[in-house]
Amino acid sequence: MTDLPKHVEIHEEGPREGFQIEPGPISTADKIRLIEALAETGLEHLQVCSFVNPRIVPGWADAENVVAGFKAKPGIHYTALWFNANGLERALAFHDKLTIKGAIALTATEAFTQKNLHRSHAENVEAMRKQTALHLSKGVKVNRLGIMAAFGCNYSGDVSPAQVISVVKDGLAIAAEAGTEITELSLADTMGWAIPPRIERMIGEVRAQWPNLTLALHLHDTRGMAVSNAHAALKMGVSQFDSTVGGLGGCPFAGQKGAAGNICTEELVLLCEEMGISTGINLDKLIEVGRMAEEIVGHVLPSELIHAGSLDVFRKQAA
């Protein structure tokens, strides 16, 4: 238990992940309302939108209006996502409001690289070389490497630590060639293949190779394992997680919840705070925002906690 972090840094991705996938339409005003409410909970990292092709992701056709519209709160890092030069330009137009950081994004399996990006891993490495050079030429730092499908892949099955380590090496080589240093490594369980022993083994083997990299996890709750995976990672000292309020994201479809989204921010916060790990987040305020998110999207979200309420509410009533 001595490996537990004292503090956990939570990167809220609810607006970006949620609104890209919700059938909607969801008004720009509602997106802004959710972002501004999240900023009042104590969260310090908010991913607010995707600068992507509106024909492919109609939910983010209003990205500029959302970013222009929300009132930024000092001390909060508002971030965005983009995948190409055009997206980067759109983000840079808001460099006064957004924290603009680049990342090298690779995928652990050839099959999911093809499925998701319509290119081979080798072609993806080449694309990331160019993108990294582009970022650096614009003065945008690139210190983060992200590996998708790091725990398993719906198209090629289980993923071993050796596969992940090989792809991490590719990412580090891209950075080295471009003259930048990777300090953060994010491992994503994109399709919900992780269970706690897999988390432990992966973190153990990756750390053995690169003990100085800060590890972050992006855990989808596709099969209900995300909280237990986060717990396993916390016990190994991992202190950075992505999450989404209410469990926004995933693939809802008519009348059914569909594959779940990211780990719920409020369930992660409850777990951490009840274990004595500080998050800086007011859980009861966050639960209120989760309920707001459910009202905005107009259907039940995966979070159990937003329906039950925090333990502290009941502790106060009982006292």
Added chain:
Amino acid sequence: MTDLPKHVEIHEEGPREGFQIEPGPISTADKIRLIEALAETGLEHLQVCSFVNPRIVPGWADAENVVAGFKAKPGIHYTALWFNANGLERALAFHDKLTIKGAIALTATEAFTQKNLHRSHAENVEAMRKQTALHLSKGVKVNRLGIMAAFGCNYSGDVSPAQVISVVKDGLAIAAEAGTEITELSLADTMGWAIPPRIERMIGEVRAQWPNLTLALHLHDTRGMAVSNAHAALKMGVSQFDSTVGGLGGCPFAGQKGAAGNICTEELVLLCEEMGISTGINLDKLIEVGRMAEEIVGHVLPSELIHAGSLDVFRKQAA
């Protein structure tokens, strides 16, 4: 990791827990359909109904018709729940079909005893004395002790291992006085207060007192922690769990999912099987039954896995 059990015994309570709380009405035929489908998954313990007052629990007004109606499969323990002499008589009428076992049921907190049973703990102990004697006089064995609200209580807050140990002692005294031996102790997180470190501490302290008692857990997923709690218990060698298919149970209300029910059977099975712990259950068949349960109740159930599908399905496709 050497403490992991080789096999886990799962007690499916979906029909009993689910149909007592669903707004329904749900037809007797659908209840029977679900029970018979569950019996085809490899589950060996199925709690099929409650013999309770139909004015209080209208969902189980048809308990006799359900038990008379399903086709029993050899080798499966079909069980039922009851709370008084009348319920016991109704159950005994089906002694050829049901496995009739008694239990001593106590609650860790005075406040929840009052709220749930409208009596004090002392009055409840007295009631359990009479009920235990009644069971034994009818030739019904009483070897199980269950403690509700063992990890926390919405009406009095946190519950310590010392409180639970005190109530377990009361239960063991009831059994000793009646001349029967308790061999199984079930601890219920009735209102979703557990997190993994609380599970570890409770199991550790209870085991230190009674190393020979078989421990079972009944984990509600009220705040999304149930799978991580089960994982913590598995690592301590706990090998008996209650669960409900699809996560049936809890408190659904109009337009909202409400407080979640028990841990989902299929998510527990996935966790166990992926960790190499056998359950004897065919997960893909069970997921199909979870989808059937969702169709029968007519709304989204909490299980993420029934919407995503097992890992083995994708492994086979990828191979």
